[in-house]
Amino acid sequence: MHVLATLDEDSYDGAAMENGRKDHPISWAQVYQGGRVWYTGRGHTHESFDEDAFIDHVLGGILWAGGFEEGDATGTVWNSYTKSQITSDIYEGMKVDTTPDGRVFFTDRISGSEDGNTGQAPVRVYDPESDEVSTALSLDVYAGQEDGLQGITFHPDFEDNGWVFIYYSPAEVEGDQPYNLLSRFTVDGDTIDPDSEAEIIRVHTQRETCCHVGGDIAFGPDGEELYLSTGDDTNPFESSGYTPIDERDGRESFDAQRTSANTNDLRGSILRIVPEDDGGYSIPDGNLFTGDEYADARDNGEVREEIYLMGCRNPFTIEVDEETGLLYYADYGPDAGSWNAERGPPGIVEFNVVSEPGFQGWPYFTGPNIPYQDYDFETGESSGAFDPENPINDSPNNTGLEELPPAEEASIFYGYGGSMDNLYNEVPGYAQEYVPDDNPWPEIEGGGAPMAGPVFRSEDGFGDNALPQYYDGKWFIMEWNQGWVKCVSFDDDGNVMEIEPFLPTEDYIGPQDMTVGPDGELYVLEFGAGFSDPSDPGLYVIEQTGGGEEDPEPEPEPEPEPEPEPAPVSIPYGLDSGSENHGQTATIGGLEFDKLPNEGVTQTGSHTITSLLEADGEFSIEGTDNDLLYKTEHYGQGIGYDIEVPNGTYDVTLHFAELWWGVEGRGGTDTGEGSRLFDVSIQGETVLSDYDIYAEVGSLTATTETVEGIEVTDGVLSISSTTQADNTKFSGIEIHQTDGEDQAGLDPAQTIRMDGSTRGGWEVTSSQDIAGETSPTLTLREGEEYTVTWTNADGAPHDFVVQDSSGGEVAGTDYVSDEGVETTLTFTASEEMAQYICTVHPSAMVGDIEIV
Structure with missing residues (x-):
């Protein structure tokens, strides 16, 4: 069934449909057994029939259903699509783009064979004609922090000049200051000639600490102007998840005012330039600082004319609509789990649509221009909220203008984590004017990792397996954490009209980038599960291969034999959360801890793996001689486990260690207590409330909590959680059967x-x-x-x-x-x-x- 229209429940009183704000279909169509079916739920008032738009709606439905008008009714019929894997030979996939002849090029940040922080990173190419994947180019890159090989795009006249543009972090640089480099190369068959490299622009960076590179590239519709996104190159891990504006001496890399809010710095921006044929670039008219009002600032060296947008944090994915020239991009936000009246809001991420140059707000504002507080890292006190109408950059690390343009609100914003509740609850007084009463986009339920895809434009010359015309003008967006793809529709004024799911029947594991092929198919690059050395990466193609007609009702078939129930785990049982990606086995007290997958263990909620085993730097866990168990974990909003066990009575020990908050180079040493709070329930009964690992033992220290006498009567031991701040996390779980008989001696699993x-x-x-x-x-x-x-x-x-x-x-x-x-x-x-x-x-x- 293809949904034609949905109802905006905010437009009328008395709405009572469950989850109706999220999805309330009001008109749909389908092809069934060779016939056409059309339905509308509109027209309940006499006044409706006085509206021309409603009459056109009814007439169009009748004409289509009667076969007098053609039209597609398959756009949201998900069984008409296929998602096929092209390759899984990817290490850390970054970006993907296609050539006019249908070849698909994609980049890996690194290859997995680095020597320290340097190594080779490949550009690979998939040829649909031969169905083969080969390496087109390998670049020597610096791969520390989040650097490496990033974006790729082809010149609009590629068929004539063979030019491809690539953004990367060269392993060797000229001079004392490192930089990331946008270069042009020439494609020769299925290879890219390394000797053809022509430098276009250098973006100077630091390589002392993490993070935020940006690194996406797109051409404008005129084929001349190139857009390049750059991250704020600022460590976010020592500001408690709020804005990093540390102005203390020696803390320059912890102050985003020196980049994103600096009119004289290329970082934390989206640049717009015109690449020249012999290398280098020129500046087009219409950038942020090219107007007459900035003539003195240009003469004084206080602005960079390359900047189109400034005030970005990590605009990791960008797109330019080939029809309208509008710029679309996604920007990441910080990690705070809740409001702090002296610091600012919980983490917010953004999707933005931009028609003109401007200041996007970071690091002073986020989302709907919610201000951060002007926090002094030296005194630990705040002097008031920043003003979005009159932002001032008075940081000693600023080399540009102090007075900045007014900040622009985000087109779409949502909260970091698994729900939006933290953003709309307990809003401090200073920020209430900026926060809507309700979530404007209930179709999005939080996440924290936005990715911008293309604006689909339907063309007559597309192939038979192209996406249908229904998606013309819709913007594809992705959520890396939550694993979904959606489409955004806009009204004639450019306002968001609808956000709808796309192919929700398929799994997306870390959707990273997306592009439209020359025949109208979609290519999706999936990073996989995990932040480093991910599992299950892949490059996929999505095509519409069926007509979308509903199959006739099948003849009744004998009921199949029920599948056997999963076998219970062996008792005693230990689970090493997050150990799936390494080959070592944790053993405590003679008990070997299991790795997932295990048919007897079902993960509930959306689990993400993190590990110190691949993290930069060496970390040890205090409070245990068995720190392997505590160096990996599952984390997420409201995560848990259903574990198949024989009926009986059990003692359950939960293993924890705080690997993020309070850790230098990760969550930061000025974070800790209160940064992570969660409740844990076993068999539906709360056993830990507002549990704070850091408050219990600090960071990088093992701790356990044992709950005795858990009764299991249905064969499933259920452990669940409710996240209060940031994310729930588990290092491991240990289960021992007691059946009511006390085993002599203290439980060794509990400290x-x-x-x-x-x-x-x-x-x-x-x-x-x-x-x-x-x-x-x-x-x-x-x-x-x-x-x-x-x-x-x-x-x-x-x-x-x-x-x-x-x-x-x-x-x-x-x-x-x-x-x-x-x-x-x-x-x-x-x-x-x-x-x-x-x-x-x-x-x-x-x-x-x-x-x-």
């Missing part, structure tokens, strides 16, 4: 936590059965590994030592004299162990150990 003081002795603070007891007997299972984390509670010198019956030390920690300091000891319980003691205060701080 024993104590406060140590001369007055209070060893007071147990963990959730074991001995919680609240002072210097209790520790009953330990022989051969099991235990972890004791103790806190100096009085500032006196203490250590924690396990001794044998003769007073000899079996295991122990160093002395700690500072109040509040935590120290961890991990040991394997053995028969010789008799007591634990503080050797400085042996009479006040001592307890027995019993081995079972």
Whole structure:
């Protein structure tokens, strides 16, 4: 069935359809058993029949259904499309474009065989005639941070000149300051001649710290003007997920005011230039700073004329409509999970449609021009919100004008994460005038990774498998995190009229880029799952291969035999969350932890894998001798697991470690407590509320929470979560069956936590059965590994030592004299162990150990 029109429920009172704001079809058509069916739900009032548009609607439907008018009724009939994989031989796919003869070229940021931060990155080509993929060019690139090989596009006169334009990070640069480079090459058959390189423009960058490259390329409709997107080249990980405007000495790379808000810098912008035939470029009229009002600024070296748009964060994908010349792009936002009245809004990302040059707002404003607070990283105080009508860049790192053009609102915006609730809840007073009462686009439910695709333009010369004319003028957009593709329709004034799903029956794993082929088919480049060394990447073609006619009702068939139920996991069971992409196995207490996929484990919610094993820098996990388990994780909004187990009673241990917030070079050392909050439920009962890993143990430190006596009566142990801030994450899960019979000894999977003081002795603070007891007997299972984390509670010198019956030390920690300091000891319980003691205060701080 093909939907012709939907209803805007904000346009009338009394709407009651469930999820009607998101999708309320009001007219549709279909071809069924050779006949045509047309329906409309409009016309309930007499006044409707006085409207010419409604009469045309009814007349057109009657004429089409009667066969008197032609028209397509297959646009949203998803069984008329096929999505076919061309290749999965991709490492970190970036961009894709096609030549007029139908060949498909695509880029890899790196090849996976780097030596340090440099290596070769390939441009590959797929030839539909031979159905083969080959390497057209390999470039020596710098691949640190997010640099490497990025965008590719072909000159509009490619059939005559064979020119292709490529944006990349050269491994070797001239001079002291590194740069990314836009160059022109010549295509020769299925290869690109490396000796034909002609430099067009250099964009100077820094290579000391992460991130944001941009790197997409597009030509305007006149075939002369080339657009190039550049990122803000600013580290976002030490500003608590809010705007990075750190003006302290030595923190230049943490201040986006020096790039995106700098009229004299090419970064954080979309540039517009005219490449010259002999290399280099010229400046077209109509850029942001080419007008007479900026003549003095040009003479004073305070502006760059190449800038068309400034105030972008990471405009990773751009498109230019060949018919209208409008610029379409997607821009990423920061990672904050909630409002902070002294800093600004939660993370917001944008889709934008631009008809003229301007300032897009970053790093001062986001979305509908919601201002950030002018936060002083030195004092930790804010001096007020920025003004979108009169933005001022007074950063000491600014080399351009202080007074900037007024900021432009985003065309479409939505919240970082799995829902929009964080954006519209608890809005501080200063920002309420900028935040709509309701989500303007309920069709989008959050995500955080927008990707701009093409504006589809239907042509008479397209092939038989082209997308139908229904999509003419619609803008394809993608969401990398959430894995969807949608289409945006605009009214005559350029306002967003509708956002609708495209081919939702298919899976998209990290949709990265998209282009329309010369025959009207769609090519989609999917990055795959995971941020580095992704799994399941691919290049795909989407074609309309069927007529979209509904199949007649089939004859009843015998009911198939039910498929066998998934086999329960073996108990005891351990799951190493996020370990799918590496070959090592985590083992704790003799239990080997499983890797997914496992038919007995179903992931609920949208899980993303992250790992420290491939991260830049070396990281170790404190509080455990088995840090492999804690170096990988699943994270996401409201994620969980349904695990097939035999009916019975279980103890469930959840393993966590904070790998992002509070970590230098990642979430930043000025972040931490409150940055991540989530609830965990087991069998529908909440067992952890507002859980904050960082508040429990800090960053890069293992911690566990054990819930005992979980009853399973339906064969499924269900673990679910509700995310309050940022994302839920799990490092691992451990399941032991008890069936109501207490196993002797403390559970080795749960950390024993104590406060140590001369007055209070060893007071147990963990959730074991001995919680609240002072210097209790520790009953330990022989051969099991235990972890004791103790806190100096009085500032006196203490250590924690396990001794044998003769007073000899079996295991122990160093002395700690500072109040509040935590120290961890991990040991394997053995028969010789008799007591634990503080050797400085042996009479006040001592307890027995019993081995079972």
